[in-house]
Amino acid sequence: MTTPGTAAANRPAPDPEPLLSLRGVDKSFGAVHVLQGVDFDAYPGQVTALVGDNGAGKSTLIKGIAGIHAFDGGEYLFDGAAVAVHNPKQANALGIEVVYQDLALCDNLDIVHNLFLGRELTRRGRLDEAEMEKRAAETLAGLSVRTVKSIRQTVSSLSGGQRQTVAIARSVLWNSKLVILDEPTAALGVAQTEQVLKLVRRLADKGLAVVLISHNLNDVFEVADRISVLYLGRMAAQVRASEVTRNQVVELITAGRSGEHGLTAADKLAAGPAATEER
Amino acid sequence: MSIPTSTRVEPQQGPVVAHSGVRATMAEYLERVRGGDVGSLPALLGLVVLVAVFSALRPEQFTNAFNLANLINQSAAVIVIAMGLVFVLLLGEIDLSAGFTAGTGGAVMAILLTRQERPWWLAVVAGVLTGAVIGIFIGLLVARLGIPSFVVTLAAFLGLQGVLLELIGEGGSIPVRDDNLLALNNDTLPVWLGWAMVVAVVATYAFVSLRKAQRRRQTGLASTSMQVVVAKIVVLALLLGLATAYLSQERSRNVALTSIKGVPIVVVLLVGLLVGLNFVLGRTAFGRHVYAVGGNAEAARRAGINVQRVKLACFVISSSLAAVAGLLLASRDNGITPSTGGASTLLYAVGAAVIGGTSLFGGKGKVMDAVVGGLVIAVIINGMGLLNQPSSVVFMVTGAVLLVAASVDALSRKRAAATGRV
Numbered sequence: 178m179t180t181p182g183t184a185a186a187n188r189p190a191p192d193p194e195p196l197l198s199l200r201g202v203d204k205s206f207g208a209v210h211v212l213q214g215v216d217f218d219a220y221p222g223q224v225t226a227l228v229g230d231n232g233a234g235k236s237t238l239i240k241g242i243a244g245i246h247a248f249d250g251g252e253y254l255f256d257g258a259a260v261a262v263h264n265p266k267q268a269n270a271l272g273i274e275v276v277y278q279d280l281a282l283c284d285n286l287d288i289v290h291n292l293f294l295g296r297e298l299t300r301r302g303r304l305d306e307a308e309m310e311k312r313a314a315e316t317l318a319g320l321s322v323r324t325v326k327s328i329r330q331t332v333s334s335l336s337g338g339q340r341q342t343v344a345i346a347r348s349v350l351w352n353s354k355l356v357i358l359d360e361p362t363a364a365l366g367v368a369q370t371e372q373v374l375k376l377v378r379r380l381a382d383k384g385l386a387v388v389l390i391s392h393n394l395n396d397v398f399e400v401a402d403r404i405s406v407l408y409l410g411r412m413a414a415q416v417r418a419s420e421v422t423r424n425q426v427v428e429l430i431t432a433g434r435s436g437e438h439g440l441t442a443a444d445k446l447a448a449g450p451a452a453t454e455e456r
Numbered sequence: 457m458s459i460p461t462s463t464r465v466e467p468q469q470g471p472v473v474a475h476s477g478v479r480a481t482m483a484e485y486l487e488r489v490r491g492g493d494v495g496s497l498p499a500l501l502g503l504v505v506l507v508a509v510f511s512a513l514r515p516e517q518f519t520n521a522f523n524l525a526n527l528i529n530q531s532a533a534v535i536v537i538a539m540g541l542v543f544v545l546l547l548g549e550i551d552l553s554a555g556f557t558a559g560t561g562g563a564v565m566a567i568l569l570t571r572q573e574r575p576w577w578l579a580v581v582a583g584v585l586t587g588a589v590i591g592i593f594i595g596l597l598v599a600r601l602g603i604p605s606f607v608v609t610l611a612a613f614l615g616l617q618g619v620l621l622e623l624i625g626e627g628g629s630i631p632v633r634d635d636n637l638l639a640l641n642n643d644t645l646p647v648w649l650g651w652a653m654v655v656a657v658v659a660t661y662a663f664v665s666l667r668k669a670q671r672r673r674q675t676g677l678a679s680t681s682m683q684v685v686v687a688k689i690v691v692l693a694l695l696l697g698l699a700t701a702y703l704s705q706e707r708s709r710n711v712a713l714t715s716i717k718g719v720p721i722v723v724v725l726l727v728g729l730l731v732g733l734n735f736v737l738g739r740t741a742f743g744r745h746v747y748a749v750g751g752n753a754e755a756a757r758r759a760g761i762n763v764q765r766v767k768l769a770c771f772v773i774s775s776s777l778a779a780v781a782g783l784l785l786a787s788r789d790n791g792i793t794p795s796t797g798g799a800s801t802l803l804y805a806v807g808a809a810v811i812g813g814t815s816l817f818g819g820k821g822k823v824m825d826a827v828v829g830g831l832v833i834a835v836i837i838n839g840m841g842l843l844n845q846p847s848s849v850v851f852m853v854t855g856a857v858l859l860v861a862a863s864v865d866a867l868s869r870k871r872a873a874a875t876g877r878v
Contacts, residue, residue: 286747295748297744
């Protein structure tokens, strides 16, 4: 049995067109340039890990993608076309879903209710429980989730991994194309982390573009096809997971450069002192 | 490693629990209770115990149709206020002003009816609208400004007490003499109409639950077995039938003078509200959003639910229902006084919802809780009165029962946390 990560990396490599393509995006908060000329690509059917030290701009980048705060400049291409994403609704309409670190689930409601929260299906003004339950079961089965006993149990009775599963399942319920996961394994134990990573892999295998933010390089190398490293607000490298070693990634994260990868000294200089400020 | 990509659900392998049969359903319910999800079970058991105790101590006075009808009329207002409070409590908020909202709504109604001699329906609509306006006021302050509901409604409690005095004029009272309004919480339905109502309610319930089971089967989901569905319908029919038969007896003390028999008219209102509000909470997207906001407001907000609007709506519903209760109080007392809806009215209503099983922490509760809890309180007050106990003892016993109910809530939450439910 091969691990999912290497299985994906062994694939013959004609690159698909990226689903999401950012070209030279900038973002400043006041005088602080958090993102400077960042290029970022996410490919359908692949897991792209977004790594970087604290303050490198990971959160700002995904918030920009999700429309929570729009980029100041640069190109935002989705499915090959330039689009304007200025609020979360526009991002949702494109098929972009974000699963946040602190899970947005209601403990007192059951799994079906949580999956459809805020987007309930109705028939003639009444909740269509039967249809929602059916689609919830289909979605979970499609993701090969078998760990929950009943989809009518309340979320409070679920383990951390199962909750994360529900949160992720909610993001794929709406024909989404790009799913962004913010540290999905941060609070989980070993077995549950494994379970969630397998689910992340399955999302990509279903053809979705997955962006995984993680501090844990074990997770990154287990599941990611590509690794994008942010260093002080600049994209230090976007590489295939199979082309780099763990040590190289660590160097990229901490120094912005490793061997032939990463930022040149000139790049770093251009970044200027403002980018070194913590955010 | 194989990665299944099919999205078809095989009946046996999906995460759906197939449950069937009466025994399986019972086992599942017991499992829920053991897990701490007790609902209004303690209140129902308490009601049975209380009725048994009072029946044993005062078989003549307590256990008769006259007293049962009396009990219903006595508790109706508190039950209706409690029904509204369930919405607010589900959010994890509180409405301390509901009692005087009832008084104010009732006073507006009485003024239009008695002092201005308007038609009764106009007076009723104006009274309920008064409640709605109070609800909008409170709701805006809580939802928009984010002032804690405890403070806003405490202020409203004091303020409305003044408004009520102002409307009535100090020391006075406004009588209500309109027959329609007096009938509301005093008279009874003709016996045949009571039975017709039972048939209508049971038929509607049967239709709805059979349709639901049918729809689940059509969709290919595991559904409760026919036995269970039919059993529930039969139990409902039996309970309603028994109560109606009991209330249809002649209960006048002097038959030559007047005849009293049949279901109290206020029961129609109570059943209508129970069914309607249950529908809103259980079967509409709005109701689902109420539970979601009570469970985790931030999650609800991120899911695109307009949390402020949900909160506003709940306060409007609560205050409007309180105003309806004000009409019932006016009907029962033949008028409005400065103390209508005061004293312990509000506290009994909050107590009723909590005793019935609605959690003060939000996210858990049903409209039925208000009915069960309201009956428990009414039985205590009524039964203790028949035992010739002084008010001092009645208050202490009622307080003790509320404490027991709150303890049951807290213990079941602990239990739920231990078994991973809330």
